Amino acid sequence: MEKKKVESILVFGDATVGNPDLRYVVGASLARGGIYLKRKSHDPTLIVSNIDVGSARLGRVRSIRTYSDYGLERLSGRYDRDEARARFYERIIRDTGASGPIVLAGRNETSNSLLLIDSLRKKGIKVVGEKTPTILEVARETKETGEIEKLREMGKKTSKVVERTIRFLSKATPRGTKVTFKSKPLTVHTVKRVINGLLAEEGIIAPEDTIFAPGRKSSDPHYDGKAADTIRTGEPIVFDIFPSEPDGYWHDCTRTYAFSSPQKKVKEMYDAVLEAQTSALDMVREQVPCSEMMIRVCKLFEKKGYPTARLLAKGNKEARVRGFMHGLGHGVGLTIGERPYLSLYGKERLRKNSVVTIEPGLYDPKVGGVRIEDIVVVGSPSENLTHLPKELQI
Amino acid sequence: MEKKKVESILVFGDATVGNPDLRYVVGASLARGGIYLKRKSHDPTLIVSNIDVGSARLGRVRSIRTYSDYGLERLSGRYDRDEARARFYERIIRDTGASGPIVLAGRNETSNSLLLIDSLRKKGIKVVGEKTPTILEVARETKETGEIEKLREMGKKTSKVVERTIRFLSKATPRGTKVTFKSKPLTVHTVKRVINGLLAEEGIIAPEDTIFAPGRKSSDPHYDGKAADTIRTGEPIVFDIFPSEPDGYWHDCTRTYAFSSPQKKVKEMYDAVLEAQTSALDMVREQVPCSEMMIRVCKLFEKKGYPTARLLAKGNKEARVRGFMHGLGHGVGLTIGERPYLSLYGKERLRKNSVVTIEPGLYDPKVGGVRIEDIVVVGSPSENLTHLPKELQI
Numbered sequence: 001m002e003k004k005k006v007e008s009i010l011v012f013g014d015a016t017v018g019n020p021d022l023r024y025v026v027g028a029s030l031a032r033g034g035i036y037l038k039r040k041s042h043d044p045t046l047i048v049s050n051i052d053v054g055s056a057r058l059g060r061v062r063s064i065r066t067y068s069d070y071g072l073e074r075l076s077g078r079y080d081r082d083e084a085r086a087r088f089y090e091r092i093i094r095d096t097g098a099s100g101p102i103v104l105a106g107r108n109e110t111s112n113s114l115l116l117i118d119s120l121r122k123k124g125i126k127v128v129g130e131k132t133p134t135i136l137e138v139a140r141e142t143k144e145t146g147e148i149e150k151l152r153e154m155g156k157k158t159s160k161v162v163e164r165t166i167r168f169l170s171k172a173t174p175r176g177t178k179v180t181f182k183s184k185p186l187t188v189h190t191v192k193r194v195i196n197g198l199l200a201e202e203g204i205i206a207p208e209d210t211i212f213a214p215g216r217k218s219s220d221p222h223y224d225g226k227a228a229d230t231i232r233t234g235e236p237i238v239f240d241i242f243p244s245e246p247d248g249y250w251h252d253c254t255r256t257y258a259f260s261s262p263q264k265k266v267k268e269m270y271d272a273v274l275e276a277q278t279s280a281l282d283m284v285r286e287q288v289p290c291s292e293m294m295i296r297v298c299k300l301f302e303k304k305g306y307p308t309a310r311l312l313a314k315g316n317k318e319a320r321v322r323g324f325m326h327g328l329g330h331g332v333g334l335t336i337g338e339r340p341y342l343s344l345y346g347k348e349r350l351r352k353n354s355v356v357t358i359e360p361g362l363y364d365p366k367v368g369g370v371r372i373e374d375i376v377v378v379g380s381p382s383e384n385l386t387h388l389p390k391e392l393q394i
Numbered sequence: 395m396e397k398k399k400v401e402s403i404l405v406f407g408d409a410t411v412g413n414p415d416l417r418y419v420v421g422a423s424l425a426r427g428g429i430y431l432k433r434k435s436h437d438p439t440l441i442v443s444n445i446d447v448g449s450a451r452l453g454r455v456r457s458i459r460t461y462s463d464y465g466l467e468r469l470s471g472r473y474d475r476d477e478a479r480a481r482f483y484e485r486i487i488r489d490t491g492a493s494g495p496i497v498l499a500g501r502n503e504t505s506n507s508l509l510l511i512d513s514l515r516k517k518g519i520k521v522v523g524e525k526t527p528t529i530l531e532v533a534r535e536t537k538e539t540g541e542i543e544k545l546r547e548m549g550k551k552t553s554k555v556v557e558r559t560i561r562f563l564s565k566a567t568p569r570g571t572k573v574t575f576k577s578k579p580l581t582v583h584t585v586k587r588v589i590n591g592l593l594a595e596e597g598i599i600a601p602e603d604t605i606f607a608p609g610r611k612s613s614d615p616h617y618d619g620k621a622a623d624t625i626r627t628g629e630p631i632v633f634d635i636f637p638s639e640p641d642g643y644w645h646d647c648t649r650t651y652a653f654s655s656p657q658k659k660v661k662e663m664y665d666a667v668l669e670a671q672t673s674a675l676d677m678v679r680e681q682v683p684c685s686e687m688m689i690r691v692c693k694l695f696e697k698k699g700y701p702t703a704r705l706l707a708k709g710n711k712e713a714r715v716r717g718f719m720h721g722l723g724h725g726v727g728l729t730i731g732e733r734p735y736l737s738l739y740g741k742e743r744l745r746k747n748s749v750v751t752i753e754p755g756l757y758d759p760k761v762g763g764v765r766i767e768d769i770v771v772v773g774s775p776s777e778n779l780t781h782l783p784k785e786l787q788i
Contacts (some may be wrong), residue, residue, distance in 0.1 A: 115523030129509030200590030
């Protein structure tokens, strides 16, 4: 808040699920959400529904009050919903003694939030917008000890799911170009069921599904593998898994596999990606500029003749579909994509206790994709949270 | 839009996951989100990243354009991120010829969205807030044929998961007050693993976990059952499951069970809840006022001596912890809680093709909870999407 000339921040929402900023400041799950208010140099207050007081106590805010304490019921009886809410928020803000610029944060419906903000402004409260990165984006960029512990746990669970999936895959039978399981062609449908069952056993979920993309279609980094896709020998399979605890922390890691002997081009791409990833992992430490990491990986790929996002930015259009066309990594925490971003344009430097993916990849529409991704905690030394071997062949 | 004196609506977000309004207007999943713009009496346009054009084509908008068409790259080279975005949005809005009041919708980070809105306002664009219900809340309140088909499918899958869970539970052994499975006390941990495995088999997920709450603690309607909780004979078990397709439609249903002979009070509560639910289900048709349904159920419970939310509103504090203290139901679609709300204060009437839960419950701290919940499509006749018997005893 210091830099921003902001005196107070209010984070709100009707649930912590789907609202990572609110989940972060509360430090626990609230089924019905709440209002978090912090004035500079003062302790924060959390205001919740009566029935969520118990949940709120599991979090990080000491001063917990209820909607009733600020007379929500009475206001709701007297005014329509939106006006009652505006008066309720006004009461809460005035009660803290906040008079300077205030930020309203949290993931919320835009047009109805604007109504609230316009209404507060009319009542004389100076609500201000925020440039990116917002106060909370910056706060969430470095993780506290308890958060790292949760991310570490997610790394273990996810690694276990991947290992056990590979154990399952190794029971399939490659013959000629085909791969069969129990005498039937092995499909993505079967593999994803296995993966989902293993996630369930670990008590974690994959709210945005899992990428298990075999063959040439994996040359689209976001192709997630359709149920009917069959698996063939020699072709690359991109297995990118990004599960989370319900309303909690995420993991994100990728391995690329091939049954039997990988095609020559696949092997070449794999070796280049592994070299790039190893080199990038070695670079992870505090104060390294994010863009420098990205540029280093691009140069390494370019030397080997692959187009990259860096060349694309200079006008080489080939890297739209071939080579290394996405970012090198991103932060992971209560979301699967947050600061810092290891891209060409990332102006920031890595900070201690940031948690980032390192995920170089190479793609070729005639071959498919290869990507290897780990999650690391930035430090001296850095700590890799993805405990998985890097072997192409199943 | 007619009623609201709004000329255009722009829905935006950086992913459709977690942004139901955007997911709704797009009619498909977009990994990197997009910008949907509709001017009154004109066809909508959807603007997405180059790599999401294929996904966008699976949706409902015919006119698809890319960020590049509006020069995002050039703007990003020339201005900082926020200013580039504001100019980009300005260009898109001006391009449609929209000049009157415009609504910016979608679930987004509040303070950074406010910066965008203030910036657009400075450029002369009249961005207005919306009272609840917003244009999109109203649109999403009644479902189209394709949406009902998806909700029907979710009903079938969820019912199958519950049935198979009950089949698993029936293999446990009640003896005295204890219930054992494979000679060990049956815990919520074991049951939830089974549920999660069954969800995985159906290809659906429970992003907000599942309520499997045994014993007295189930008297808190939101107690979800902790891993170490053991299951005992005679006590009520509230099993409330609310899964969804990834980035898609939800189901929500509840049954209450007891091993061996249910305690007398549990049986009494169960019979009252079943009677209330049957009566409420019978009332579901177009034009019925939502609050009338709630009031009818309250009166039925009150006659039998249970406190209710209606009495609570009149000052009877007992219903805070005992009796029927929550709403009778809510809409379900791309979220698990949306319009219409079957509460005391719901002013609207049921509309054809709304999809709502009917979930009366009774709670008693000395006994536990009983709740029965189905999902129905409002019509003549209404269609129940939850295909499960209502039997207390396992």
